[in-house]
Amino acid sequence: MKVKNSTINLCRRTLYESLSAETMVRFVRLVDPEYDLYERSGIPQNIPITNQMAAERIVEDIVGDGRLIDFIETLLKVDSDGYMGRAYPIKGLGQIVKILTQEGFLFDRSTGQFFENTHERASPDWGRLHDGDERQAAVLRLDVVANSALVQQNALDKIEKAYTGLRTIVTRAVVGRFGRVWSWEGDGTLAAFMFGQKERSAVLAGMEILNELFFYNRLANPLDSPLRVRIATHAGPIRYRENLIELLKNDTIKDVIQIESTATPPDTLSSSTNLFVSIDRVIQDRFGPEQQAAICKVRQYAVNLEKP
Numbered sequence: 255m256k257v258k259n260s261t262i263n264l265c266r267r268t269l270y271e272s273l274s275a276e277t278m279v280r281f282v283r284l285v286d287p288e289y290d291l292y293e294r295s296g297i298p299q300n301i302p303i304t305n306q307m308a309a310e311r312i313v314e315d316i317v318g319d320g321r322l323i324d325f326i327e328t329l330l331k332v333d334s335d336g337y338m339g340r341a342y343p344i345k346g347l348g349q350i351v352k353i354l355t356q357e358g359f360l361f362d363r364s365t366g367q368f369f370e371n372t373h374e375r376a377s378p379d380w381g382r383l384h385d386g387d388e389r390q391a392a393v394l395r396l397d398v399v400a401n402s403a404l405v406q407q408n409a410l411d412k413i414e415k416a417y418t419g420l421r422t423i424v425t426r427a428v429v430g431r432f433g434r435v436w437s438w439e440g441d442g443t444l445a446a447f448m449f450g451q452k453e454r455s456a457v458l459a460g461m462e463i464l465n466e467l468f469f470y471n472r473l474a475n476p477l478d479s480p481l482r483v484r485i486a487t488h489a490g491p492i493r494y495r496e497n498l499i500e501l502l503k504n505d506t507i508k509d510v511i512q513i514e515s516t517a518t519p520p521d522t523l524s525s526s527t528n529l530f531v532s533i534d535r536v537i538q539d540r541f542g543p544e545q546q547a548a549i550c551k552v553r554q555y556a557v558n559l560e561k562p
Contacts, residue, residue, distance in 0.1 A: 257317050261353050265322070266309045268329075268346035275308035277342070281332060282312055285324045289315070323359070323368050323382045326350055331366055365450045369432050376429050378436055380449065383494045391492040392456035392529060393507055394433070394445040395514040396424060396463065399482040399521075401441035412476040419470055420481060427462040431455035437498055444507065446492065453529040456487040457537060460523040461555055468557045485523040486514035488550075509549055517547035523555040 269278050275291070282289045292299050295311045303311075316325045326347070333344040351361050358375060359368045370381045383389070398404070398420070405413055424443055428435055433447040433455060447455045463485060471480040490506035501507070509526075518524040530538055530553065541553040 257322060258353075258357075261350070261357075262313055262317060264346060264350060264353065265313045265326075266306075268344060268350065269309035269312065270305040271346070272344040273305070273342065275303050275305050278305075278308050278312055281328055281337070282316065282325065284328050285316070285321050286319070320382070320384055323354070326354070327367055334366075362450060367449050369449060372429050372432075376434060378434050379494065379496070380432075380434065383448070385496045386493060388491055388493045389448050390452075390489070391506065392447040392452040392487060392489045393492070393510045394428065394447075394456050394460055395442070395486045395488075395507075395510045396445075396460075397442040397484050397514055399484060404477060404479070404481075407479070408477050415476045416481055419474060420467070420483075423466045423470065424463055427459040427466070431459050433459060436501065444502075444510075448492070451532065453489050453531070454533050454537070456489070457523075457525055457529055457533060460485045460487050460525070461537075461540070464521065464523055464555070464557055482520045484514050484518040484520060486510050486518050486525070486552075487523065487529055488513055488526045489529050512549055513547060513552060517545075517552055518554070519556075521556055521558075524552045525555070527551045527553060 273281070279289065279291050282291075291303060291308060291311060294315050295303065295307070297303060297307075316322050329344050330347055330351075332342050333347055336342060354368060355361065355371075358371050359381070360371050361368050368382075370377060375381070398417075404416075408416075421438065421443075424445070425435055428445040428447075431447065432450050433445050433452075435443055435445045437444045445456075445459070447453075447459075463483070467481060467483060475481055488506060488510035490509065492504050492506055495501040495503075513524050513526060524547070525541070527544060527550065538553075541555045544551050544553055
């Protein structure tokens with residue numbers, strides 16, 4: 255993320271007008287636990303650092319490390335909720351939120367997080383992750399059933415039209431919930447959710463894809479047979495990698511692929527039970543009973559499981 259000089263200056267002023275140098279460092283360490291102001295600035299520890307000097311150094315480091323959004327989220331939470339039982343009102347945060355909005359981010363007050371405005375862009379890294387960052391994530395894997403047979407039995411233009419329709423359905427369901435489509439293979443996709451209510455978003459995206467595909471097959475599918483898919487969702491730690499080959503080495507991604515390929519019937523969404531911890535009862539009741547798969551327990555959803 256490229257940060258304008260005016261934004262940098264506003265962040266500096268916000269810090270030194272609201273916080274002491276010691277308090278600034280305390281809050282920076284909520285983002286970077288190893289942060290050392292004296293080491294970063296090169297100033298000997300026997301020399302006091304003024305508030306303005308601290309603010310200038312900290313903002314330069316946070317921007318240089320690509321952690322400005324994380325730091326602003328931390329300050330917004332401190333300003334709203336306090337820290338360790340003490341209030342810390344921080345001036346100028348509202349203006350910073352407005353500037354970040356103008357630069358293509360949306361602030362979700364329910365989660366206290368910034369997201370890319372997907373009407374402008376939908377980067378694989380959400381505009382804020384770095385190669386090697388590790389986060390808890392929910393992942394979705396989709397595979398087209400009998401892809402080879404479909405290709406053999408249908409004209410190329412019909413295949414292209416059908417798969418374009420499928421990609422539109424998947425992208426809308428994923429990106430509309432702050433997720434990102436990480437890869438499209440010839441017959442499947444991998445998507446991820448890392449912010450907000452990520453487990454719930456992954457499950458709802460999978461359900462939406464099945465529901466939309468149900469109507470697509472009946473109203474718009476150009477193929478001679480229905481377009482059928484298997485979908486799996488799972489949650490766990492992900493180390494983000496810009497290189498897709500390295501990204502696919504994550505155990506959580508390997509697990510969701512295995513759930514999809516070995517434990518999911520056609521036209522079905524299989525969700526590992528660890529996703530259900532934070533999902534409300536209304537959604538849970540639309541899934542079938544718990545089943546034991548090879549690597550975990552799953553619950554399954556299909557359109558024909560919907561109650562009348």
